Amino acid sequence: MNFKSLGHFTALILFIEALLMLPALILSFVFGETRATAAYLETLLIILVLGGVLWLLSRGEKADDFYEKEGLACAGISWIVLGLTGALPFFLSGEIPAFIDAFFETVSGFTTTGASILSEVESLDKSLLYWRSFTHWIGGMGVLVFLLALVPRGSRGSGFTLHILRAESPGPDVGKLVPQIGRTARILYLIYIVLTAIDVILLAFDMPLFDAFCIAFGTAGTGGFAVTNAGLGGYSGYVQWVTTLFMFLFGVNFSCYYLLLKKRPLSVLKDEELRFYFLTFLVSGLIIALWIHPAGGNAEETLRASFFQVASIMSTTGFATADFNLWPTLAKGILVFLTILGASAGSTGGGMKCIRLQLLFKDLRSNLKRMIRPGRISLVRSNGKAVSEGVLSNLRTYLAAYVLIALVSFLLLTLDGKDLTTTITAMLACFNNVGPGLSEVGPTGNFGSFSILSKLVLIFDMLAGRLEIFPIIALLSGTTWRHK
């Protein structure tokens, strides 16, 4: 393990976090929230001291050995550090008295989960509400990708940064858009910023500017923290439709937008994952609408509620306009399925990702064919191209790890003695970075009543879900830390 690079990296991440916290500090001044201002200043001091110490310790020549394991460890460590330090404003201002709750809330923010321990949010200081939503935006595209966009290109051995991009970006086969990783990261962030800005402008027509920003951050990062107790239910139909559209858009692979910019719309339309994502969205929305439509009810309202919820769960945002806990079992079942399925690879969304399910299904089919007719050569194809065995075996490993983590965390959560629906959906909602589950953790409930152990388990699940399991597992593995 290359500790110097790791330390250097973590220090950089801390400095970036300090930079990103400045708008929140300024807001606390503007709103005259003195307790929050003090909390932000204390937090910034802690971050800068911590970062400075790490920076000094990791000074000097960096060894060149920066490989997969360093990339994975950097991703894992920096996200945990982000969660711990990002929680400080909530804790130090006293708005969230227990540190574990503040930690849970912040990790939920950064991982774009949107699961909250707060029973109501309106009494929170506005600058804290802003920071809470802004963590979604930072975590959506990823703070490491942000770092890659900022850091000038290193010389020899600079390909190592690909390990970082891979560790943080979702999807089974992460690649670059353009040869230079820094430019790739800048393109991704540019698309992200432009889409967010459009969302803010559209929302601001029909809601306060502060709310528009916070809701747009939650939508862009596919997070799901709202700024009112009613979630998005309190806003107009227009706002809900706009949010539906943008939740869907942020769940699309960002390389599709890049291809659109490069004027290659055909390859976007032919993209198998995008088609699958769109079809699933459409079909799920229609089925749920049919099932929940009350006799003599307003069709627009039903469609709006259904499609909003489908987009929200599928993109793993987790906003709610209705208490879907009260919906028929089929509708809830579809939502749970969408929770696991998640959005597209290369988007800001979580879950297992559409492409993984497609590939797993194709892999299963080709293996079955081989079982029935041994000797038959059957390739797994995606967008017409054969998928390499390396990607497939990685995928199987991912599935195995996914199931294992889900099972173990489920068992640990049962210690709390809550009903099975609550326990299972709490785990799924956190692990897939969706936010709300069903029953006690449904859209009107919260995660506050879980024990400390359960909260830690859920924090682990959220991080594992956001970083696609391997960076977090790598931290637990002895081989990561051995040698040097």
Place this chain on the structure above:
Amino acid sequence: MKIIIAGIGKVGASLTAELVADGHDITLIDTQADVLERLCTQYDVLGLEGNCATMQILKDAGAAEADLLIAVTDADEINLLCCVTAHQINPRIHTIVRIRNSEYTTQIMEMRDVFGLSLIVNPERSAAWEIERLLRYPGFLTRESFAKGQVELVEFRLEAQSPLAGIKLKELPSIFKTRVLICAVLRGSGITLPGGEFELKAGDRIYMTAPARELSGILRRLGVITHKVKRVILGGGSRISFYLAQMLERDGIQVQIIDSDRERCEELARQLPQASVSCGDITDPSALEREGLSTADAFVALTGLDELNIVMSLYAISQKVPIVITKQGHIEELRDIISGLSLGSVISPKQLCSDIVVRYVRSMRDTSGETALTVQTVAGGQVQACEFMIGPGALYKDTPLIELNSKIKPGVLIPAIFHDGTVTIAGGSSRYQEGDTVIVIFTEAKNIQRFNDIFA
């Protein structure tokens, strides 16, 4: 610049490393996914799996917007087809092609015109040129020329009986009675850019710049034994052996080639009427002895196996052959070990080829006149020597070098200044002016593209 490299063998990989360090956008094309994967994780480049001669792959690689295509796959024909196809997609693209089949060498110029190629490289032929240069002017392990051949950067090994052994650098002028500058010293595997207090020791490999016309006098004072080469033994009948034998025949030097493959020997014998080709087991010292190794003037180890080349050269050195030259394919990986052995001159076709290509790439980008005119890699890639034209934007013009000491990055040296057609070996009072050419020497880790990059 946007550059596509098709084919990642030894040359492709080494080019990738150098061009990425120069900050270019590199896209690699190869048919082998595992090699691509390895390079893509090592360097900040994009990899594409497929046949580089197909239109689709070239389009995917962005040939339409690329500035340069470097085709260095195994097959000459694929390289050519690749460039022709790329020209269809983008008529403005520059193309560099590796052609190594010796049957094509006579028609290189025609092919260049017909296919519209910008540059044709032949690593084996370049290596043969380099070896021929060393054999024609013996005494130095390597020689690189600058300023149109007026300044040379030569490498030699300091023998125990040399008057320089045990001398401090600041005492040098009194010995040479002319301006020479020792730019770099390789001791063991470590390279130093020495200061005045540095003491030379026997066994050091010394890199020295000197005006070309004074080289022979310097040689005499150094006590390097020069020995006119009349008979050369080439161990191994590779492509380089063929080119080299052709060149040496032209110089009137007697060539003996020994190779273990009978068919290859017969082919060489057909192509090289004057050379004596024999078939024998080159791993067996007695086969070399039979060729008269101990009385030969030079031995060149040219098989495709680096290890075998090293062993043969070590044997030749033990037999007191005056000039021994060793070809190495993987020079940088084994650099430390190789420099520890006294192998005589080491020639790396891969390094030569990528130097040529990098030089071309730099001149392509060089519309401002700020980037290096020539780039030479010495000491197995540990040191680079570049030639810069001083443009109007250059810093600290007309300032004595001694005042710049604190401003120039450590590990960077200006050994020679070329002013108004004459060369000055730089000293503390030397200064450069606009329009001059200067040579800059620096160790590997510095990333120096423009002249002003040498200042901290």
